[in-house]
Amino acid sequence: MAPESRDPAPGSRCCACSSSCLSSSPAHPHVHIHVDQLGLSCKCSSFSIDSFSSSPSSSPDFPLLQITGAQQIVVQDRHCCPPFSCSSASSPCSCLPSHPLHNRCSTGPPARRKAGQGAHGTEPSPAPDIFNIPAAISRKWRLVALAIAANTYILILHSHFSIDRRVAEPPNSIESLLASIYLIIVNMVANMGSLAARAVFLMSTRPITQRADVATYTGNAVTAINTLQNTWYDISTGIWDNAWWNSANAFTTLADFADLNRDEANKLNIGGILKNTFDQAQKATATAAKTINAAGLVTSSYAITKREAPLIEGRQSFSAKGFPNFINEFYDDEGWWALGLIRAFDITRDQDYLDMAVRIFADMETGGNTTCDGGIYWNKDRKYVNAIANELYLAVAASLANRNPGNGQYLDIARSQWAWFKASGMINDEGTINDGLDGNCKNNGANVWSYNQGVVLGGLVELSRATGDKSVLTDATNIAKAAIKALADDNGILHDNCEPNCGSDGNQFKGIFARNLRYLHQEAPRDEFRTFLIKNADSNWSKNRDSQNKLGVVWSGPVQGVSGPTHSSALDSIVAAIAVA
Structure with missing residues (x-):
């Protein structure tokens, strides 16, 4: 046909x-x-x-x-x-x-967009070209051409008046005539030098450099996404490297990339990947087991295989039927998927994603009524109140408040959750966040992990958008600055102290911080945050990448411990660089 x-x-x-x-x-x-x-x-x-x-x-x-x-x-x-x-x-x-x-x-009036946005909501639509210059010619070269034309006109004009002045006054000698000609030549050279300098300046201004940087990071991200898909993605389960909550983060990273560059995302079929994971991950037979050491490092083990039989609804025997609706025994696992699905909704407007996030959050709410006068438990054993589950609870509640403004319960929960968290004692005297609370609801002094410094940043960005309260961005900025001070080396590269043996969970941590720092930077920009993100993206690509374009756990290099989580975590830093470059 x-x-x-x-x-x-x-x-x-x-x-x-x-x-x-x-x-x-x-x-x-x-x-x-x-x-x-x-x-x-x-x-x-x-x-x-x-x-x-x-x-x-x-x-x-x-x-x-x-x-x-x-x-x-x-x-x-x-x-x-x-x-x-x-x-x-x-x-x-x-x-x-x-x-x-x-x-x-569309036959009606143009859709309303934010100031400076074009038809896609990204780049502004170009104005009609009154000079009829081909669109293929970049703005940079148009500016250079205009500079050359203007300076050439000034040069000719200046030289013409100089000659007129000297001709009108006959020289007293041949030496005077030669001197006049010499001065004219020097004047022309000086003007040409000025012209060249201006052209170089126009070609090296920040917007042009910025576009080149964005193109470079975009190309790096495309390469890394292809490696992620070709090496670790299982189409039958929708999961990367058999890692459940890590896959929720890989899912989020792909959605973030699609938000930044839709055309490249279409070429990579990210829309199809997200949809496949959404459909298949819930259907897989999955079991979960987690252990936590004294430093607060969690080790998760998942057995995930494709299920052929249909799901049986109900709460009994999670281990036998997997995680329908992305719900399992761990509230932090649920929070990761909720955030990823919200990001998928943002870029597709597919209501199924948002509806699923709402269902997940309803289950997270059952983790409340802790002995610490607020917050939620880490899992359904209801024994440990930790930072990550509570940061995710804040972030999901605030995100839903922004996408369901008619439902005030989400904003109420987000506000009260941040007030409780801020007073809980999990934020230590250095301004960083320890892993959780002990049996007496006091800071347990466990390790300061990078992801615990990250999720709260994104949660506070969403809370600020929902309330208009900029003071929470100040709180987020203070946490981010303290985290960089505590966790970055002398070259500004992020580390967790488990490296290079961080297990599947710790392998994911740093990318979560980079992603959420990017969210904060876009809402409350600081040069130090941009510099930090660029440095880490550059280091990952130049020092933490092997010959097959796989990215390891140590961002300062050399490449070590490559896995799906290490790769998708480092990819987060590259996607963040696209946004801030």
């Missing part, structure tokens, strides 16, 4: 695609359409739903990820309609998927 092409409907801002864009495929008979705005045309893509289906939102303010099948097979990728201009800021192209097989285009 030939692809259908047609001009935009009268009054519409983008072309219409229909199910006739699709061709039948014996191997993949079930396909849906996804309309995606790319460049100056509407792209109509089909994707396999042999393993899952998609229900995208129609909100144009949140660009949708292109989703291919669980097997990462793109059935078709065709432009249904001829390219047309979407460059006018007053007439952006807004492709709005409605029903998967019947797509429509």
